[in-house]
Amino acid sequence: MGTGSSRRREAAGGGAGGASSGQSAGASALQRSAPKAPTCDVAISYHGDDIALMRYIQGEFESQKLTVFADVAEDTDKEEGKSGSAIVQAKVFVLILSPSSAECKSCNREVQLAYISDKPIFPVTVRDHEDPELQKAMDFGLKLTLQPMDWIFFTNVDDKATPMKELTAGVRQQIKSIEEEEAGTAGANQPASNTGSSDAKVVAVESVTVEQRRSRVTMNRTAKLVTDKSLVRAESEIGDATASADHVPGTARTFWDRHFEGHDTVQWEQFKNAFLEEYGAKLESLVSSDQDTIKWILKLTQREVFDGKDTTSKTSFLDFRGRRPERDLFFKRISQLALESYSMHGVFSMDSTVRLAAVENLGKFSSAAVIEALLDLLDDPDANIRAVAAISLGRTGAGQAKSIPRLIAGLADSDRLVREACCLSLGHLKSAEAVPHIVNRWRNDFISHVREAAHVALKNIGGEEAGRAIHMTEVLTKEIRDLTS
Known part of the structure; x- marks a missing residue:
């Protein structure tokens, strides 16, 4: 499947190709x-x-x-x-x-x-x-x-x-x-019988909520099931420089407790320095001493675990890490988070050979992890990535409670391709709440392609409000043209 100068391929088919001029x-x-x-x-x-x-x-x-x-x-x-x-x-x-x-x-x-x-x-x-x-x-x-x-x-x-x-x-x-899992899906989707205490249901809901906040690090079934050999190997090579009560069964102290015991919050710089002190050697081994990649992982940690804040909290740390008494669990979750972010960027990058297939088939793997990752890509510095993330969220049709507000916000993006993609995705999702914002783009955006995308979106959404906005704007536009003719 991959390419190479000596590559030969079997079967014919059309390619992903690039976007036409003027279209994202x-x-x-x-x-x-x-x-x-x-x-x-x-x-x-x-x-x-x-x-x-x-x-x-x-x-x-x-x-x-x-x-x-x-x-x-x-x-x-x-x-x-x-x-x-x-x-x-x-x-x-x-x-x-x-x-x-x-x-x-x-x-x-x-x-x-x-x-x-x-x-x-x-x-x-x-x-x-x-x-x-x-x-x-x-x-x-x-x-x-x-x-x-x-x-x-x-x-x-x-x-x-x-x-x-x-x-x-x-x-x-x-x-x-996989086949057994698929066969059991129909039964699992049936309404459950009303059994169990209300307390148990509350605990289950709370557990799901916490797990959703950590869903970014559980994308792949194999990664979830197989022991992390790389970390075990790295620990044996580097040596247990952090041996402490953290590793004694029954007394599993977390990274936070080892460094910041008694504190509910610490400054990010302090947290970062402690992280590098304890796990710097593992990071070096993991990324082959690439300092730019280490900086990227640290920025990712600050953004995803602590919402980009300069002050870190024990609550956010535990929500991400979990409370399971496992050795170096925080580092393992950060490694998985980095992998997921790296993979998403690779698949949805503009030079990706599988991007179109991914977008086309998003509905088949629109898990909470993928949706959260796409939402994060809306903040990517690369406008092309933001545009692809926006259109991908429209294709999934899932997670609309989170994705629609973010797509509406994207209508004000500085890049016209992102605004165009957000218009089309909101139209694809038939978001009635987005109508006033899309109308604003249709009437006021200085880029014609964005105005055209907004018009298409309004037609796709339909309904009284969208119809009224289209009619009013078209009437006013005609009258203005008549005055200037």
Whole structure:
């Protein structure tokens, strides 16, 4: 699926393509569709250098009656969108990991799409886990995504059957789990019987509320189920410089208690310095000493955990971390938060090869985590990202209580593409409450494309208020033109 100079692709299909002149890529996504791929059991992502291993794995899967999508046709540009569609449709995602695929932007985007669309991910490699060339080729996002997963090693050239048997068993287990989960959905959606105490219901609601605030860090089923090997490995390599009562069973003190016991609030700079003192070595190891990435993770922590405030609070810390007595849980959640944000940016960036497929299929994985992440992208410094996030929120149709107010606010964005995207998304959502704000854009925006988008949105929303606003404006416009003719 990923690209490379030696890449060959199979099957034909249309590409995502760019937006036409004068139209935002995000806005055009409301009208355009990603190339369709058939539903399959397994989607395989690989670089052309690894085609022999891909062919072997594909053949073995198919001999076991598993359906496989592996993209090997000549026309790279046409098939990028189809790869994205295949990943969303597939039950399981397999990455053939090598230095070439690790450095391939398309492969990385495909991994990110698999992650946010909640696919079980199986990394397959002929290299050792700690192979220096492989580790050097992987950026921190790919490392963070794959390290918790169960890797399958084809390191013995004389014995492919053993790892293939392990891979097939793992894939079948995940497919069975997914099918059982899907089969149980109908029953789970039935109205529950009125059992249990009201106190129990209150506790359940409170628990859900807290978990929603942490939903940003639970996107992928595999990441949730598999032990975080990377952190365990990092701790053994770095040494337990923070050994304290925090790690004694039954006395699990949190990061906050170790550094700020007796304080309900501390300044962000103080919190940041304590975080770097305790976890700086782990961060360095995680991001290969990239200081810009470390700064980005710290800014993300301040924004997501403490709402960007200069004063941090123990309440916000615990809401994000949770109260489970687990070693270094706060650091693990920050790592997961960074991964989710990184993946969302990768999938929805303007150069993403899977962006259109992601937008097209958002309804299939519009979890609370994805919605929250899209809402956060509305604050991204990149106007293109903000525009795509706005149009994506319109496509999901979910989380409207949160997304509509944010989209209305986006109508005043400094960038015209963002304003255009917000107009179209609000129209797509048929938001009656947005009508006065959209009318304001239609009558007052100095960019014609935004005015046109606002007009389209009002027509889509319909209703008395929108109809009255359209009629009044059109009458006044005609009278003004008559006076000047």
